[in-house]
Amino acid sequence: xxxxxxxxxxxxxxxxxxxxxxxxxxxxxxxxxxxxxxxxxxxxxxxxxxxxxxxxxxxxxxxxxxxxxxxxxxxxxxxxxxxxxxxxxxxxxxxxxxxxxxxxxxxxxxxxxxxxxxxxxxxxxxxxxxxxxxxxxxxxxxxxxxxxxxxxxxxxxxxxxxxxxxxxxxxxxxxxxxxxxxxxxxxxxxxxxxxxxxxxxxxxxxxxxxxxxxxxxxxxxxxxxxxxxxxxxxxxxxxxxxxxxxxxxxxxxxxxxxxxxxxxxxxxxxxxxxxxxxxxxxxxxxxxxxxxxxxxxxxxxxxxxxxxxxxxxxxxxxxxxxxxxxxxxxxx
Amino acid sequence: xxxxxxxxxxxxxxxxxxxxxxxxxxxxxxxxxxxxxxxxxxxxxxxxxxxxxxxxxxxxxxxxxxxxxxxxxxxxxxxxxxxxxxxxxxxxxxxxxxxxxxxxxxxxxxxxxxxxxxxxxxxxxxxxxxxxxxxxxxxxxxxxxxxxxxxxxxxxxxxxxxxxxxxxxxxxxxxxxxxxxxxxxxxxxxxxxxxxxxxxxxxxxxxxxxxxxxxxxxxxxxxxxxxxxxxxxxxxxxxxxxxxxxxxxxxxxxxxxxxxxxxxxxxxxxxxxxxxxxxxxxxxxxxxxxxxxxxxxxxxxxxxxxxxxxxxxxxxxxxxxxxxxxxxxxxxxxxxxxx
Numbered sequence: 056x057x058x059x060x061x062x063x064x065x066x067x068x069x070x071x072x073x074x075x076x077x078x079x080x081x082x083x084x085x086x087x088x089x090x091x092x093x094x095x096x097x098x099x100x101x102x103x104x105x106x107x108x109x110x111x112x113x114x115x116x117x118x119x120x121x122x123x124x125x126x127x128x129x130x131x132x133x134x135x136x137x138x139x140x141x142x143x144x145x146x147x148x149x150x151x152x153x154x155x156x157x158x159x160x161x162x163x164x165x166x167x168x169x170x171x172x173x174x175x176x177x178x179x180x181x182x183x184x185x186x187x188x189x190x191x192x193x194x195x196x197x198x199x200x201x202x203x204x205x206x207x208x209x210x211x212x213x214x215x216x217x218x219x220x221x222x223x224x225x226x227x228x229x230x231x232x233x234x235x236x237x238x239x240x241x242x243x244x245x246x247x248x249x250x251x252x253x254x255x256x257x258x259x260x261x262x263x264x265x266x267x268x269x270x271x272x273x274x275x276x277x278x279x280x281x282x283x284x285x286x287x288x289x290x291x292x293x294x295x296x297x298x299x300x301x302x303x304x305x306x307x308x309x310x311x312x313x314x315x316x317x318x319x320x321x322x323x324x325x326x327x328x329x330x331x332x333x334x335x336x337x338x339x340x341x342x343x344x345x346x347x348x349x350x351x352x353x354x355x356x357x358x359x360x361x362x363x364x365x366x367x368x369x370x371x372x373x374x375x376x377x378x379x380x381x382x383x384x385x386x387x
Numbered sequence: 388x389x390x391x392x393x394x395x396x397x398x399x400x401x402x403x404x405x406x407x408x409x410x411x412x413x414x415x416x417x418x419x420x421x422x423x424x425x426x427x428x429x430x431x432x433x434x435x436x437x438x439x440x441x442x443x444x445x446x447x448x449x450x451x452x453x454x455x456x457x458x459x460x461x462x463x464x465x466x467x468x469x470x471x472x473x474x475x476x477x478x479x480x481x482x483x484x485x486x487x488x489x490x491x492x493x494x495x496x497x498x499x500x501x502x503x504x505x506x507x508x509x510x511x512x513x514x515x516x517x518x519x520x521x522x523x524x525x526x527x528x529x530x531x532x533x534x535x536x537x538x539x540x541x542x543x544x545x546x547x548x549x550x551x552x553x554x555x556x557x558x559x560x561x562x563x564x565x566x567x568x569x570x571x572x573x574x575x576x577x578x579x580x581x582x583x584x585x586x587x588x589x590x591x592x593x594x595x596x597x598x599x600x601x602x603x604x605x606x607x608x609x610x611x612x613x614x615x616x617x618x619x620x621x622x623x624x625x626x627x628x629x630x631x632x633x634x635x636x637x638x639x640x641x642x643x644x645x646x647x648x649x650x651x652x653x654x655x656x657x658x659x660x661x662x663x664x665x666x667x668x669x670x671x672x673x674x675x676x677x678x679x680x681x682x683x684x685x686x687x688x689x690x691x692x693x694x695x696x697x698x699x700x701x702x703x704x705x706x707x708x709x710x711x712x713x714x715x716x717x718x719x720x721x722x723x724x725x726x
Contacts, residue, residue, distance in 0.1 A: 231548055236533070236541030236557065243523045243534050250521035250593075253483065254535050255509035255600060256542070264544050384524045384582035 058335035066328035068205040073283030075323040076218035077103070080276030081300035082307070082315030083225050084269035089301075090309035091233060092265040093245030095152035098139075098159030099300060102270040103277025104292035105131040108166065110278055111287035112174060114184035121187035125278065132274035136267040144262045151266075159294045167289035180288035188282055189213060211283070218279040222316055225272050230312045232268075241265055242310075302364055308374030310381075317375060325363065329356035417463025417630070417651040418666075426665030426673070429456035436461035436604055436635045437482065437513075442491030444477055444659075451477045452488070453659045459604075464626065464636040466650035466667070468643070470680055473656040475639045476518055479608055483515045484508040495604065510537065512603035516610065518639070522589040524582030528573055531581050531592055532564035533557070535599025564599060571595045571625065587618040594625060605629055607638040611645055623649055643671075655679065 069075065081099050088094040109128020113119040119127075139158060143151040166175045175181065189196050189210045196209035207215075232238050240261055243251045248258050281287045299322065300315075307318025333352045336342045347355065367374070373382040420433045435458035444452040452474040459465050467475050480486035482493060484505040492501050495513055503511075523531050539560070540546050541553030568574040571591045576584065581592060590610060597605060610626065611619050619642075626649055629636050640646050646653060647667045655663040655670060657679035663670065670676055 228548075231550070232544075235547035235550065236539045236553060237544055237547035239526070239530055239534055240542055243526060243530075246523035246525055247521045249485065249505075249517070250523060251534070252485070252505040253509055253515050253517070253521075254596070255506050255514075255537055256534075257504075257506050380580065381525050384580055 058339060059332060062328055062331035062335055064204045065331045066324045067203070068207070069327035070320050070324040071215060071219075072323065073211070073214050073218055073279055075320045076215065076222055077276045077280040077283070078296070078300050078303050078319035078322060079222050079316045080218075080225060080272050080279065081296065082304040082319050083222070083229060084272035084276070085297075085300055085304050086309060086311075086315045087229060087265055087269035087272065090304065090311075090314070091238065091245060092241045092262060093148065094144075094262060094266060094269075095148050096155045096266070096269065097152050097297060098155030098157075098294065099269075099273045099297045100277075100292050100294050101155070101159040101162045102132045102135060102273030103280065103296070104159075104162060104166065104289070105135055106274030106277030107281030107287045107292070108175060108181070108277075109274070110281055111181040111184045114187070115181050116174060121184075124184070128274050128278055129271055132270045133267050136270035137263070140263045140266045144259055144266070156294065159292075159297065163289050163292055163294070166292075175289065176287075178288070178290065180286055180291075182286040184287070185282045185285050214279065214283045218283070221275055221279065225275070226312050226316060233312065237261075302360070305374055306364065306367060308377035311374070311376040314374055314376045321375075322360070325360055326356050329359050415630075415651065417460045421460055421463065421652050421666065424665075426663070426669045428661050428664055430458070430664065432458040432460040434461045435459060437493065437495050437637075439478075439482070439493040440491060442478075442481060442488045442493060444474075444481055444486065444488045450659050452481060454478065454491075454656075454661055457654065457661055457664075459635065459637060460652060461635050462630065462633055463651035464630050464638070464649050466646040466653045467637060467639045467656065468641070468646055468653060468670075469656035469662075472658075473679075474659040475656055476608055477659075478656070479515060479606055479637075479639065482508075483513060483606065509600065512601070513606065514597040514600055514602040514604070515606040516590075516593045516597055516608055518608040518612070520586065520589040520593050522581040522584060522592055524580060526581055527578050528568065528581055528584070528592060529561070529564060529577040531596050532568060532599055533560050535596040536560040536563070537600045560599075567595045567598055572621075587614040590614055590622065591618075591625075594622070598629075602634060604635045604637065607636065609639050609641070611640060611642055619645065 081103060084102065085096060085099050088096040088099075106128040109131050110121065110124035113124030113127045114121060135158070139151065139154055143154050165171055167178045169177060171177065192209060192213035194209055194212070196213060198209060200207050200209065200212060233242070240251065240256050243256075244258055244261055252258050277292070280291065284291070300319070303318035303322040304315045305318070306321060307314035307316065330352055333342070333347070333355065334349050337344065337347060337349050337352070371377075371379075373379045424430050424432070437457075437459040439454050439457040441456070442452060442454045443450065467478070469475050477486065481488050482500070484500065484503050484507065488501075492499060494500060495508075495511060498511065500508055500511070500513075509515075523534070526534070539553065540556055541550075546552050565574060565577070568577055571594070573588065573591060573595065576588070581589065584592060590613075594605075594607070594610065607626070610622055614622060623645065626636060626638065630651075650667045653665065653667050653670050654661055655673070655676045657675075662675040662679055663673045665673070
């Protein structure tokens with residue numbers, strides 16, 4: 056029993072941890088793309104990688120101040136969004152999907168390649184670039200703090216505080232945009248582009264704006280991740296993360312302001328709880344070693360998440376915050 | 388100027404003639420203006436809103452549209468009819484920028500529309516509806532309507548962030564939208580998703596939404612298709628109202644009763660070409676139109692006697708030719724004849 060309580064506490068930490076922030080920001084970006092505008096971005100992780108490496112390269116390779124690194128990361132994300140959007144946004148939605156998924160994979164392979172090692176550090180990546188940021192913390196970052204049975208380092212708390220502030224600001228921005236006429240146009244584009252064109256709106260420009268905005272959210276997510284881990288490795292930015300962020304978005308409810316945020320927190324909570332909980336049950340002997348060994352746990356928890364998502368789509372396809380009527384309109 | 392004299396005449400008529408209901412008689416300025424025109428393809432109109440010149444569009448080997456010259460009278464209802472595959476919708480797509488032609492130019496109010504994107508055409512005041520209705524399903528009816536309003540401040544990304552900058556305009560647009568919805572009897576559904584409306588209601592919504600932009604030209608692609616007869620009457624009324632408000636209406640329709648009822652001028656297309664134009668009453672007498680709809684040989688002999696007579700004529704002709712002919716072929720035939 057105490058093992059399970061312990062697992063609950065550890066999962067609770069994951070609920071608020073920087074990885075949840077990372078996925079929340081990725082998913083907020085995907086929500087702008089997919090949930091509101093109907094753009095299929097399957098390479099959101101590429102924006103995150105540019106954000107993370109924007110800081111890492113600027114600070115540890117070029118010796119620039121932290122804030123300049125942030126700006127470089129954001130600028131890189133904007134440029135990537137423009138490059139992806141220019142050729143594809145005039146075409147059908149599937150073209151953007153193909154190009155983004157290829158770019159995310161290709162960019163990671165370039166960053167980890169031998170020829171890129173002098174800049175990106177190759178497979179070993181870059182480290183020691185978050186010192187300036189951690190020094191900004193108003194409390195002692197060397198000691199550990201106990202909060203509700205979980206232990207956090209001072210640096211961790213600082214990353215999490217700044218991260219959740221970013222999530223709050225991003226959500227506020229999305230909320231304000233989506234209740235404005237701008238949001239109305241964007242949602243109409245999701246429904247039918249041609250109808251919107253016939254009403255005198257420049258669909259291409261709106262899609263581009265949405266792509267850039269969502270990409271910038273993704274870049275912020277990558278920055279939080281890089282600051283949280285204190286290192287930037289190309290292989291941290293596997294494209295599987297994009298799809299986990301999609302899972303979080305659908306769990307929370309697409310086209311809802313808080314859907315991606317709560318979805319990411321829950322996803323991380325479930326993954327962590329399944330991990331710690333299963334390990335505890337195996338070491339207790341509740342689950343016999345022959346059935347499931349602790350080395351399988353890392354994989355099994357994703358199976359459980361998959362099963363959970365299936366049940367969700369059967370019984371509550373709109374996610375936690377979604378509107379069932381709205382989702383059902385497509386099924387007609 | 389025929390247009391001016393026509394408008395004066397109709398105006399005078401409106402002053403003293405009132406219908407029994409007390410409403411002024413509808414002004415049919417365009418009808419009066421077009422009355423004396425010859426019924427010819429490409430005839431110049433007194434006051435054209437849209438002029439099309441030499442527009443062709445081919446898809447591979449198929450010529451979908453090939454229009455030499457076409458003018459559309461301002462303030463009138465022009466019906467565009469033709470059999471399936473005649474190129475009516477393609478012409479619509481070309482005129483509104485949704486498709487680019489291979490050759491040709493067209494203009495609206497003297498402004499060239501040739502190189503404009505669809506949204507630019509719409510901003511000039513030429514709006515269209517679609518054959519397959521495009522209601523924006525997961526937006527409410529009211530949101531659908533508000534989308535039609537032009538030059539909204541809140542539609543720019545940065546200004547959207549400052550609600551104070553667009554609230555007043557939004558309020559005015561909402562009032563305008565509600566007024567239109569009342570006219571189209573959709574006001575009770577304003578907060579419903581457009582996706583749950585019936586097919587006919589979607590047609591109404593699409594038309595109402597197009598009107599939110601205060602258009603000068605409204606292009607309706609089969610507005611009555613799939614609409615029940617009662618609703619057809621109300622849609623017809625709305626289309627006539629557009630003319631009353633001075634808009635130019637071009638519509639594609641298959642129902643000839645509808646076309647006869649509301650059109651001031653009818654343009655007939657077949658196989659991509661304009662084959663006839665004229666007032667609605669002229670169309671059913673036009674040989675080219677009858678041929679296009681029924682086939683050029685629809686008046687070929689139908690009875691046995693007639694067929695025999697034609698056969699006899701042909702045989703007599705063959706026999707005449709054989710008399711002066713000594714080719715081997717003719718021998719074979721005479722041979723066969725003896726047996």
